[in-house]
Amino acid sequence: MEKIVRLGLIGCGVAARELHWPALRQVGDAVQLVAVCNRTADKARALAELAGGIDWYDDWQSLLARPDIDAVDIVLPATLNLEATRAALAAGKHVLVEKPLAANPDEARAMLVLAQAHPDRVTMVAENFRHAWFLRRLRAWLAQGEVGRAYALHWHAMTTMAHDNRYIVSGWRGSEAFPGGLLLDAGVHYVAVARALLGEVTEASIEVSSVDPHLGRYDGGSLTLRTDSGAHATLNLYFSTVGHEEWRLVVLAERGSAEYDGATLTLRGADGRVQHEPKPDDDGYAAEFRALAAAIRAGQGGSDFAEGWRDMRVITSALAQPGQRVRIGD
Template sequence: MGVARAMESAVPERETLKPLRVGLLGCGVAARELHWPALQKLAGRIQLVAVCNRTGAKAQAFADLVGGIDWYEDWQQLLARTDIDAVDIVLPATLNLAATRDALAAGKHVLVEKPLAATPADALAMQALADRYPQLVTMVAENYRYAWFVERLRAWIASGEAGRPYALHWNAMSRMAPDNRYIISGWRSSDAFPDGLLLDAGVHYVAVVRALLGEITRATLLPSRVQPHLGRFDGGSLQFQTETGAHGSLNLYFSAVGSQEWRLQLLAEHGCAEYDGTCLRIRTLGGETVEQRPDDDGYAAEFQAFADAVAGKAAHRSGFDEAWRDMQVISQSLAQPGVQQSFGF
């Protein structure tokens, strides 16, 4: 669902639904540059009530940025508020389990940033928490599940126009310097997050493969270790097969000096699709269509899905179980690099 559709859906609901009152945990760059702009697009549907960051100055600056709302350094104080329905957790993944546990215990619905957890053990504990609180919505902020390009490609495949898709290849190569604002916090290179940036970024790409081609049944991952500031693994090449009989590769390298590429290719029996992050080209025997991305890569749409789920309007499709399957493909493959892994999802 694109932003335009998300906003159209939200307009009439402002008259019938109370705004979802949200507290934000974590005031870093992802909260400022990705979550807050999306929340602004859903003004009236979602109300940001308070924010929290362990550094008081950062929490106060974010609170001022969004209109002078309340701020805290201790998330327990925010969670104690009875006027907050849900929390948006945008913390280092190493804190996802602790923050989610406390939020659910306080009776708050949870939207937590991907990846689901720092380790497989924590991911399983996250799933157990979701099972323990079935009355509360537990959702992972995997924006690609709601991104326009994924929805468009799903519709194209479902139409049958191009026949059966049989291969997907995706190259994502860039250099993330030590001062890159998205990694400067350093948690991705800590011992508490053993799989490094490859896990943090890789779950995005796995989520798309699963959305388009079904479950990944076998995979082999050859990782790279070039820049320590990106963690234990900073890139790699994943070869996979899916339950639908398709195969492909994810070539994800974030220490690539002099190389800048982000290109998805999807091959089907009677056509192909290419997407570069801005422009989607679909080619069949009947010709070519070119479409420009109309959305924010799914951020506003995922927040709308979260609000809809809390209101009981519709089930979301980004639960802890789905996020664990994304994560498992990377983590299990990294446990034995170069050895084919089987997945019994």
């Protein structure tokens, strides 16, 4: 029987309760949640009870001191990722940290340095889009070769994030410590998919909007990307729209096209064949934990923090010069 990874969770907010814990329930044969931590004791206690009465703490030092915990799942505001990751690695734990990798480019680079200094530890970014069903399916569709290479991607993600939205009320996305606002926090999802399908981004430009200060400095923008394959992408990401809701991904290949609306993936080939594939119950969260467990079991160490940095770097580089086309480099 393969070893079950014993996991501690740091940060018991809405993402931990509604996204990470349900995924952990699906992967009990690979990962076991044994303790949780939150500076607000009531939140820690509530999640511990939800998870079956496991141990809880109101400081992460106590959780990290436990020798029976193999890895930690850090589900904190991005402004705390560096501090928590540093402490976890110093305690000898493997790390899964919620995206975005860090609050700003300097802290993201520091995260890379930390990972490089602990090559025997697994360090992963919890970017669920990278593990989600629709991306796996699109990559397999392109890999078959029948439709040729993907040369363009267009994504419209437009919605209203109300002030009382449970994912927004904590307010850290609007703080000066997180200058990218909701555009950076959510935008890394879309960049991750564009990179996975089209290749590394070499140039980017962005036009931004700042409609609702509660959502941070930037709550919307149109991001244009060019990749090393010669493909291009347009990401229209707006989170303060009034009266318009849309979430639609279109991928254009040389001999086919794909469209995904969050519920159904439609694939079209040159032969006129059309496939409609409904979304299964798979947003990528369970796959993240399985990937973490597999890496730990294999004893391979290593990091995908660089992937999280590349997602983030595209947006932060463009935001540094709005309206200008910028080169994306290391």
